[in-house]
Amino acid sequence: MRATESNLPDDAPADEASSNAEEVYRSHGSWLYRFFRRRFGPQDAQDLTQETFVRVVGANIEIRDPRAFLTRVALNTVRDQSRRAAVRPILVSDETSLQDAATPADLEHQLLLEQIVLTLPPRLREVFFLSRFVGLTYVEIAHRCGISVKTVEARMTKALAICTALMD
Numbered sequence: 251m252r253a254t255e256s257n258l259p260d261d262a263p264a265d266e267a268s269s270n271a272e273e274v275y276r277s278h279g280s281w282l283y284r285f286f287r288r289r290f291g292p293q294d295a296q297d298l299t300q301e302t303f304v305r306v307v308g309a310n311i312e313i314r315d316p317r318a319f320l321t322r323v324a325l326n327t328v329r330d331q332s333r334r335a336a337v338r339p340i341l342v343s344d345e346t347s348l349q350d351a352a353t354p355a356d357l358e359h360q361l362l363l364e365q366i367v368l369t370l371p372p373r374l375r376e377v378f379f380l381s382r383f384v385g386l387t388y389v390e391i392a393h394r395c396g397i398s399v400k401t402v403e404a405r406m407t408k409a410l411a412i413c414t415a416l417m418d
Contacts (some may be wrong), residue, residue, distance in 0.1 A: 271307040274316045279303070282320050290328075366416045370374055370409055378409040392406050 260379060269307045282302060286295035302324045305311070313319050376395065381402075386394065388402045395402070 269311060271303070271309075274306060274313055274320070275303055278316050278320055281317065282324060283320070285324065298324065298327055298331075301331075362417065363413075366413050369416075370412060374405050374409040374412070377405040378413075381406060 273302070279287045279299065283295050283299045286298045289295075290298065302320065305323050305327060306320070309323075345358045365376065367375060377391055380394065388399050388406070391397075391402045
């Protein structure tokens, strides 16, 4: 696996590097998808393949051994996603319940929290969910929901007040 910094001049457009990435995608994209599909299934394979090529395009380097390079980037992608999933809180939704990961001692507390979050008004619940369970910043939430950061702050304050009052 040998990837070196691109020999592009500083004022050259990134077209040469992106065309290199496009060539690698055309030549090895289906191979990489099969690599992921065997290990993670078809849906995850699509996501991982896309994430890998996003990283390859962003790398802006000359690729000498595409399969070795793609394998390394792919494994790094999987590792990074696993790390994020390990530190990210469990998502609360109608399909997944906190019961799945709860220990018997925490079950009652988690069920109460889940019920409280699900009873929040929709606007408050959305902001609370994106902040506490998805891990977005207030700026990211504001952008995603099409509201101001001040509105996000106000909704989080209300949601936290409701949760705190109901938990007590």
